[in-house]
Amino acid sequence: MSRDTALVSADWAEKNLGAPGVVFVEVDEDTSAYEGGHLPGAIKLDWKTDLQDPIRRDFVNKEQFEALLSARGIGNDDTVVLYGGNNNWFAAYAYWYFKLYGHGDVKLLDGGRKKWELDARPLVKDVAAREQTTYTAQEPDTAIRAFRDEVVKAIGTKNLVDVRSPDEYAGRLLAPAHLPQEQAQRGGHIPTAVSVPWSKAANEDGTFKSDDELRAIYAAAGLDDSKETIAYCRIGERSSHTWFVLKELLGHSSVKNYDGSWTEYGSLVGVPVALGDEPGKA
Amino acid sequence: MTVDQSCAAPDQAAPLPASVDLEKETVITGIVTATDGAVVGGAYVRLLDATGEFAAEVVTSPAGQFRFFAAPGTWTLRALSRHGNGDTTVTAVRGVTETGVRVG
Numbered sequence: 001m002s003r004d005t006a007l008v009s010a011d012w013a014e015k016n017l018g019a020p021g022v023v024f025v026e027v028d029e030d031t032s033a034y035e036g037g038h039l040p041g042a043i044k045l046d047w048k049t050d051l052q053d054p055i056r057r058d059f060v061n062k063e064q065f066e067a068l069l070s071a072r073g074i075g076n077d078d079t080v081v082l083y084g085g086n087n088n089w090f091a092a093y094a095y096w097y098f099k100l101y102g103h104g105d106v107k108l109l110d111g112g113r114k115k116w117e118l119d120a121r122p123l124v125k126d127v128a129a130r131e132q133t134t135y136t137a138q139e140p141d142t143a144i145r146a147f148r149d150e151v152v153k154a155i156g157t158k159n160l161v162d163v164r165s166p167d168e169y170a171g172r173l174l175a176p177a178h179l180p181q182e183q184a185q186r187g188g189h190i191p192t193a194v195s196v197p198w199s200k201a202a203n204e205d206g207t208f209k210s211d212d213e214l215r216a217i218y219a220a221a222g223l224d225d226s227k228e229t230i231a232y233c234r235i236g237e238r239s240s241h242t243w244f245v246l247k248e249l250l251g252h253s254s255v256k257n258y259d260g261s262w263t264e265y266g267s268l269v270g271v272p273v274a275l276g277d278e279p280g281k282a
Numbered sequence: 283m284t285v286d287q288s289c290a291a292p293d294q295a296a297p298l299p300a301s302v303d304l305e306k307e308t309v310i311t312g313i314v315t316a317t318d319g320a321v322v323g324g325a326y327v328r329l330l331d332a333t334g335e336f337a338a339e340v341v342t343s344p345a346g347q348f349r350f351f352a353a354p355g356t357w358t359l360r361a362l363s364r365h366g367n368g369d370t371t372v373t374a375v376r377g378v379t380e381t382g383v384r385v386g
Contacts, residue, residue: 030341085341086339087339114326114362117324117364118326118362118363118364120364165331165335165336165337165338166331166333166335167331167337167353172353173337173352173353175351176337176338177329177337177338177350177351177352178329178338178339178340178349178350178351179351197335197336199335199336204328204360204362205362
């Protein structure tokens with residue numbers, strides 16, 4: 001993968017609104033954002049009610065994903081262009097889902113909702129109707145998803161990248177600062193994980209930095225290209241953003257997203273936790 | 283978002299959910315205004331820590347309001363909008379700290 005295949009610009013998107021075979025999909029943390037105005041023709045996926053299993057703490061399985069995409073009118077051959085608020089956190093999370101279930105052509109809109117709004121590009125409130133399809137998903141590609149036991153084994157051996165803010169990494173905050181902080185689990189990070197906040201990879205208008213800038217950021221953080229990498233955050237959405245950068249833009253061969261992330265790890269009994277600004281020892 | 287619109291919040295502050303414990307939380311809130319004093323809704327406000335590192339970002343309400351849950355200390359607020367950009371520095375304490383950001 002590369003920038004040319006994984007990313008589209010706002011100009012490209014505006015020219016391709018309504019193009020046959022191109023489906024724009026909005027995915028937000030604030031799930032009411034779509035109703036307030038969205039890209040003409042775009043449909044919405046709700047990261048919580050559509051993409052999470054309602055009972056188990058897991059995301060939708062293959063059959064649920066197939067039923068969802070069929071009902072929303074997304075076909076196997078469609079080019080899916082994902083975008084959203086929060087600098088594309090949840091759009092990147094959905095992108096990772098589409099890759100996990102083997103969708104052929106999926107892209108992120110560079111800059112997401114923010115750049116689109118700041119550019120004063122068109123937004124509409126009417127909801128596009130799409131004909132139902134019969135979508136077939138692949139078996140989940142676990143080469144891009146990390147589970148907790150693998151993460152514990154990776155301490156001191158693989159690259160662990162904590163993409164939360166420095167205060168969350170150090171254990172001074174338990175959640176991003178636009179959310180209330182009261183939570184039960186412990187603060188801190190996985191020992192030996194380096195801190196590279198997701199935001200290092202983005203410009204302030206939400207677009208991704210250049211490949212050269214991105215390479216320099218992860219090299220300076222001490223990420224060893226020859227090792228496998230696991231990225232995590234609090235619930236797996238910001239780490240999808242970094243997963244996208246490392247895997248899809250920079251083309252690293254083995255990068256996994258640990259979607260259990262800190263809400264799982266920081267609640268486990270019997271695992272090591274590091275506090276403060278340094279990675280800590282294995 | 284579940285927000286109690288009837289709570290007696292200060293004029294410049296975004297209303298707080300009833301569940302927020304101000305004994306524990308450090309809330310930074312205020313409004314974004316343009317050079318002519320008009321409130322700016324739909325502005326993107328970023329909270330940057332004392333080293334300039336990104337901590338969070340919210341979009342202002344139609345009344346130009348924003349709100350963050352931070353920690354005591356020095357923070358920079360940077361606003362991006364169609365009317366221009368602007369920033370301000372604030373020292374937050376436990377409870378509610380109010381500040382405004384002017385763009386243009």
